[in-house]
Amino acid sequence: MHSMTNEELIQEWLDSLKLENKSDMTINEYKKCILLMLEMPFFKGKHLLDLNREYISLFRLHRADVDAVSARTLNKNLSGIKNFLSYCLRRKYILENFFTDIQVKYKNNSLPRPIAVDTLNEILDNKAPLNPKYNNQKLRDLAAAEIAYSGGLRISELHAIKLSDISLSTLQLKVLGKGNRERIVFLGKKALEALSTWLLIRNKWISKAGVEDCGYLFIAPSGKHIAKNHLGACMTALLKAHGSGNIGSTHALRHSFASHMYNKTKDIRSVQEMLGHKSLASTQVYILVDHETLIESYKDAHPRARANQD
Incomplete structure (x- = not known):
């Protein structure tokens, strides 16, 4: 017993x-x-x-x-x-960890693929005509997508952003990630533009709803903090509405951020820091390195790969 x-x-x-x-x-x-x-x-x-x-x-x-x-x-x-x-x-409740020889059967790789830069630009530039009925909601979702991509955020981190976490003067955002690890992410020009537009709409929604400001960045038309699953669903719908096939969920924006940043900087440690990963192995899963960058990285790093040896 x-x-x-x-x-x-x-x-x-x-x-x-x-x-x-x-x-x-x-x-x-x-x-x-x-x-x-x-x-x-x-x-x-x-x-x-x-x-x-x-x-x-x-x-x-x-x-x-x-x-x-x-x-x-x-x-x-x-x-x-x-x-x-x-x-x-x-705690000495058992004498042995029976997990040691349990093998996992890998059936597929379900990680989202990064979105191509050109495709992402088309989606976020929002050149498709807006439905007047949902105009403001789409602009909110675009701001969420811009910020998620600009900072490589998880949906939970995006959902938890408060107005007090944002510094428009320094274009920085304070994020509380997994394990209560705090980090600072940056807002690019496009993210700032989308955020500024959304803040105007947000103020109108609060005023129209006649409710006290909840303090969170992303809200519903009722003025209340939007549900995390609903925010994710709205952003997924925004991505899929592009019409170029199934390009993944909102988590694909985080993978896209990681791959695009690495392919430009070739600095996996910096990308690890920006993603808020505790281990480098986690960051490597997120990164899809293009072939040209891989070749250039090899040539730059390997002592006997340069054409002209000293």
């Missing part, structure tokens, strides 16, 4: 994640995967401390073959289970 219930054990683990400054998104994802385990037909009614190698293998097979989730989703699930087992091992 175990001294703690599953619910108590999960809560203790989640509390430890908060102390480690894990983001709310990561904590929710980890919690979700453990709850999924408890719902599995082969594990219902069992205690989490009874987890063993066979149960984890069954979980992996069920998620991949029955639920048909992507490799990326399966990785997230297994990452949560691995973290949970590591915690239990540290």
Whole structure:
């Protein structure tokens, strides 16, 4: 008989994640995967401390073959289970971490592709005629897309921007990223123009709605802070309305920022800093290096690749 219930054990683990400054998104994802385990037909009614190698293998097979989730989703699930087992091992609730020989079946690469610079310019320059009924909302969505691309922001970071985070005089924006890591991102000329237009519309919406200003940059016509999922859906619709096929979700703007910046600067460390990544490996996933830049980087860096040796 175990001294703690599953619910108590999960809560203790989640509390430890908060102390480690894990983001709310990561904590929710980890919690979700453990709850999924408890719902599995082969594990219902069992205690989490009874987890063993066979149960984890069954979980992996069920998620991949029955639920048909992507490799990326399966990785997230297994990452949560691995973290949970590591915690239990540290607390000596278990004697072994059974995750060590569990392999992930990679079925696809679901990361969004960067958007070509010319295509992105066409979308953000907004030369298509505006629908008068949704004119102001589209200008809001364009401002959101410009800022997301200008700073390489996650949708959660974009959604959380407050007016107090913006410095128009220095063209800088304070962002709170994963793990409560704060960074400063920059606003380009186009982003500033779109932001200035949106701020005028925003003031009109607040006034018309007759509500107290919530302080967040992106709001709905009601004057309230727009829901994160709705903001993301609006930006995705803006990108897909271009008509050049499925060019991805709003996260493609972050990938585009990373690739475009790297292909110009060839400085992956700077891009890592601007994206707010803790590890360089995370940044490498985001970057699609064009062939010419790769060749030039090689020629510039390799001591025996230059045409004329001293």
